[in-house]
Structures are given as C-alpha cells and as structure tokens.
Amino acid sequence: MLRIASLLALATLAIARAQAPAQNPASPPEQPTFHIGVDAVRLDAVVTDKDGNLVTDLTADEFEVYEDRRLQKVVLATFVPVADGQTRVIPAASPSLVPQPSAPAESAAPQGSPVRRPAQRSIVILVDDLGLSRESITPMREALHQFIDQGLQPTDLASIWRLGMNGALPQPLTTARKPLHSSVDQIEWTVLSRFGVEPFVALEGRGFTGSSVTGGGSDPSAGTYNAGGRAIHSALATLRAVDQTIRAMRTFPGRKAIALMTEGFFFHDGSNEVDPRIQAALDGLWDQASRAGVVVYTLEARGLQTGMLLASDNTSKLGEAAVRGAFSTRHGELTETQDSLDLVARETGGFAVMNTNDLAAGLQRIVNDVRGFYILGYTPDATTFAKKSGAIQFHKIAVKVKRPGLKVRQHQRFRGEPDPG
Numbered sequence: 001m002l003r004i005a006s007l008l009a010l011a012t013l014a015i016a017r018a019q020a021p022a023q024n025p026a027s028p029p030e031q032p033t034f035h036i037g038v039d040a041v042r043l044d045a046v047v048t049d050k051d052g053n054l055v056t057d058l059t060a061d062e063f064e065v066y067e068d069r070r071l072q073k074v075v076l077a078t079f080v081p082v083a084d085g086q087t088r089v090i091p092a093a094s095p096s097l098v099p100q101p102s103a104p105a106e107s108a109a110p111q112g113s114p115v116r117r118p119a120q121r122s123i124v125i126l127v128d129d130l131g132l133s134r135e136s137i138t139p140m141r142e143a144l145h146q147f148i149d150q151g152l153q154p155t156d157l158a159s160i161w162r163l164g165m166n167g168a169l170p171q172p173l174t175t176a177r178k179p180l181h182s183s184v185d186q187i188e189w190t191v192l193s194r195f196g197v198e199p200f201v202a203l204e205g206r207g208f209t210g211s212s213v214t215g216g217g218s219d220p221s222a223g224t225y226n227a228g229g230r231a232i233h234s235a236l237a238t239l240r241a242v243d244q245t246i247r248a249m250r251t252f253p254g255r256k257a258i259a260l261m262t263e264g265f266f267f268h269d270g271s272n273e274v275d276p277r278i279q280a281a282l283d284g285l286w287d288q289a290s291r292a293g294v295v296v297y298t299l300e301a302r303g304l305q306t307g308m309l310l311a312s313d314n315t316s317k318l319g320e321a322a323v324r325g326a327f328s329t330r331h332g333e334l335t336e337t338q339d340s341l342d343l344v345a346r347e348t349g350g351f352a353v354m355n356t357n358d359l360a361a362g363l364q365r366i367v368n369d370v371r372g373f374y375i376l377g378y379t380p381d382a383t384t385f386a387k388k389s390g391a392i393q394f395h396k397i398a399v400k401v402k403r404p405g406l407k408v409r410q411h412q413r414f415r416g417e418p419d420p421g
Contacts, residue, residue, distance in 0.1 A: 040075075041067075041384075043376045044293060045399050045410040046349060046369065054372050055406055056081060065378050066398040076377035082120045082255045082370065119157045121370055122173060122252035125363075126245055127162045127187055128262035128301075130238050133195040136301045137187060140261060143359030144184045148177050151364045157253065160184060163241040173252065194234040195263055199302040200330050203313040203323070232275050235265035235340075239281040242296070242344075243288055250292040257370045258294060259363060260344070261301045264337025282344070283394060283413075289348040290411040297350040297366040298341040303357040305334055349409045384416050392417050 043065065047055040060077035125144065132140070144160070152158055157173040160183040171183065242260060249256050267278045274282075289296055315323055341352040351369070353362035376399070384395060393416045399408045 040377050041380050041414075043378070043397060043399070043410055044295075044349065045374045045376055045408050046372075047374060047401060047406055047408045049407075050405055052369075054081075055403075056372060058374065058401060058403065060376075062402045063374075063376055064400040064402065065376060066400075067378075067380060067384065068395055069398070072378040072380070074376055074378050076375070078375040079372065080255075080375060081372040118155070118253065119173075119175070120155045120254045121153070121157065121367070122249065122254050122256045123152075123156055123158045123367060123370070124245060124249060124258050125158070125160045126242065126258050126260045127160060128238050128241075128260060129187065129190050130163050130193055130234055130241075131195065131262040131264065132189065132193055132301055133199045133263060134189040134193075134197045136199070136263065136303070137189050139303065139357070140301050140359060141184050141187055143363065144187075145181060146360040147363040148180045148184070151360070151367055152177075155254075156367075160187075161245060162187060163238055192234075194231055194266070198312060199263055199305060200333065203315055203318060203326050231266040232278065235267060236277060236281055238262065238265060239278070239285055239344075243281070243285045246285065246288045246292050246294045246296075249294050255370050255373065256292065256294045257350070257366070258296045259366050260296060260298045261359075262298065262341070263300065263302045265340040265344075266333075266336060267340050267343075268336065282347070285344075286347045286411070286413050287394075287415045290414045294348065295350045295370070296345050296348040297369070298345045298352045299359065299362050299366065300338065300341060300352070300354040300356075301359065303359070304355050346409075347412045349411050351409070386416070 045063075047058060049055055056079050058077065058079070060074045063074045063077060065072045065074050127140075148158075154175065157175060158180060159171045159173045160180055161171050172179070174180065242258070245258060249258070265278075267274045285296075288294075318326075338352070338354050341354060345352045350366075353365060356362055387393070394413050395416055396413050397410065398412070399410050401408050
C-alpha cells in the first residue's frame with residue numbers, strides 16, 4: 001500500500017495493532033488510522049525467494065526504492081507476518097526513529113477457554129460474472145466450495161461478491177463457512193456476460209472466422225456481441241466494479257486482498273493501444289488500491305485453454321485458410337485476455353493465476369501469498385506533489401532488493417496528492 005503518512009505514527013500503530021489481543025471475533029479490530037501529510041510515503045511490498053517462500057529478514061539497507069526512476073532514501077522497513085500477528089521493526093538509521101515493540105500482554109480470557117484472535121486477513125472473492133462463460137460456472141463453484149472448506153483459516157474474514165448480478169454490492173465479511181457456501185451456490189451465468197456458452201465463439205462451418213467480441217467474420221448472424229465497442233464497455237463495467245470494491249474494503253481489518261475470478265478483458269478497440277477510457281479506469285483502480293492497501297490477484301476461471309479446435313467447432317465447410325484464420329483470431333483473444341489479467345494484478349502487487357484447471361489450488365496459491373509483507377517508508381521530494389499544467393501527476397514506484405535471487409512485488413503507481421482528511 002502507498003500512503004502519505006507520518007513514519008512515526010505508522011510504525012507505532014502497526015505495532016500496536018499487531019499486538020492487541022482480540023476481545024470479540026464478531027467485532028474485528030479497527031484499522032490503524034494515520035495523520036495524513038506530505039512528509040512520507042508508505043509502501044507495502046512482498047519479497048519471495050525463487051521457490052515463492054516469503055523472505056522475512058531483510059533490513060532497510062537492503063531495499064532500493066525508486067520513484068519515477070529516482071532513487072529514494074528508505075528510512076523505515078517493517079515486516080508484518082500475518083500468520084502470527086507479530087511485527088518486527090527494522091529502522092534504517094537511528095534506533096530512536098521507531099519505538100521498539102514490547103512483549104505482548106497475556107490474554108485476559110478465563111482459564112481453560114480458547115484464546116480469541118483478531119481477524120488477520122480480509123479476503124474478497126470477486127466473481128466477475130460479466131466476464132464468465134457458461135461452461136466455466138460449474139468447475140468454478142466446485143473450486144470455491146473446496147477452497148472455503150480447506151483454504152481459509154479461522155482468523156480469515158471472507159466474502160464472495162458478484163459483479164454483474166448485484167453490481168458488487170458489499171456482502172458481509174464472515175468467518176462462518178455456511179453463508180460462503182450459500183453465496184457460491186447462487187453464482188450463475190448471466191446474459192450480460194461478454195462471453196457466451198464457451199470461452200470462444202465456435203466455428204459454424206459457414207465461413208465465419210471472426211470473434212463474437214471483436215466483431216470480425218463474414219457471417220453477421222454468427223456474432224452476438226458484434227464489435228469491440230461493446231467489449232470495451234463491458235470491460236469498463238468490470239473495472240469500475242472492482243474499483244468500488246476496493247473503496248469498500250478501505251476500512252476492512254488485517255491484510256486485504258481481492259481474488260478476481262474472470263476470463264479476462266478486451267482493452268483494445270481496433271488498435272494496438274489501450275483504449276483511453278480503459279486506461280483512465282485502470283489508473284483510478286490502481287491508485288485506490290494503493291491508498292486502501294488492497295492487493296488484487298486475478299484467477300483465469302476458464303481453466304487451461306489451447307486456442308485449438310473445440311468439440312463444438314464445425315469445419316465441414318471451411319477451407320484450410322479459414323481454419324487457420326480462426327485459430328489466429330482465437331489465439332489473439334487468448335493472449336489479450338491473459339495479458340489483461342496480468343496487468344490488473346501486477347500493478348497492485350498481486351499476480352495472475354492462469355493456464356490451470358485446478359482453480360482451488362490457484363485460490364490457495366493466492367491466499368498463501370497473503371501471509372506477510374514489508375512496510376517501507378521514504379521521504380519524497382517536493383516534486384512528488386507538484387502539479388504539471390494544473391494536473392496531478394501519477395508516479396511510478398519500483399522496489400529492488402540487493403540480496404541476489406529474490407523477487408519483490410508492490411503497488412507500482414500512485415497519484416501525487418495526499419490522502420484526504
């Protein structure tokens with residue numbers, strides 16, 4: 001998460017929240033609030049080794065943070081392991097910069113009663129029924145049921161939201177499994193989806209080689225979507241719903257993550273450039289994710305696809321050139337939708353899970369990543385908040401670690417303005 005905040009308040013509150021014992025699991029602990037100013041930028045980062053294991057022992061001197069390719073001075077590094085609720089603070093300079101944590105207080109629970117712990121993760125499974133084919137619904141439901149039973153921890157608050165049918169209206173967070181299973185059972189295909197019965201339009205043997213999304217092909221009756229413009233508007237509807245979900249999660253407790261289950265988006269409208277409306281929606285989404293501390297992961301719900309012939313394809317009246325053209329179009333769609341999944345997730349510090357039929361394992365891979373993170377702090381210069389031609393500028397963030405063989409992920413951009421309030 002990127003946040004303009006006081007470093008001292010940041011570290012103190014992070015420690016306090018990590019050590020505070022829970023009093024009532026039905027009432028999650030309040031999120032830390034920070035005095036918003038222009039004296040520091042807070043940045044969340046996840047560091048893993050080549051096997052995907054969390055690296056937890058880095059010091060501030062081992063990080064390099066770049067804002068718009070300019071090296072910044074890292075003045076704070078705090079690792080927060082979500083699994084055990086403890087926080088270890090590693091100051092970059094003077095030890096007096098950050099108060100050191102004291103030993104956690106003993107629980108006041110009666111002897112023999114279980115110790116209640118605060119919610120440590122808030123996980124929203126966001127089902128993009130605006131971007132799901134009908135045949136993907138059943139395996140997705142099965143994977144979600146399996147994940148609910150086997151993948152969630154007792155301290156996880158979780159919810160399942162649907163985009164198309166209820167406009168991503170917030171659903172209650174819960175640790176109970178029964179309401180989550182009930183939400184899964186209600187997932188259905190909708191005619192509002194940008195995908196039909198299958199992820200790709202079937203060849204109909206009448207010369208049609210185009211896409212129902214891009215509007216290509218020689219048979220006008222074969223494509224029910226007909227034109228990239230409608231695909232762009234559908235993608236915009238999904239992105240705006242994700243943006244609203246992120247805003248709703250701003251006050252959620254613990255580490256916050258979205259697992260977006262979808263078959264991807266079409267970001268281009270007849271050119272190689274991202275449609276400007278799409279780019280504006282993406283910029284807003286990434287900025288809100290930075291400020292809310294939400295990491296977005298994407299999961300390709302259609303499973304493994306090759307882009308080759310399907311059982312529903314009828315090539316009886318198609319020549320070789322027409323079939324090759326259809327394959328090329330299908331591969332183009334597959335590439336674009338997968339690229340879109342990677343783009344949405346990568347800019348928020350998450351990743352995309354693609355090319356797998358084991359969706360439950362994909363969900364487990366996502367929640368395994370939400371186990372701990374570093375809070376980094378640096379003091380920006382005055383140009384970070386300077387307007388150019390009266391407009392607020394976006395800033396790109398890059399984080400590197402000096403220790404060889406490690407990978408780091410973080411929110412990659414933010415608008416150069418302090419948080420309100």
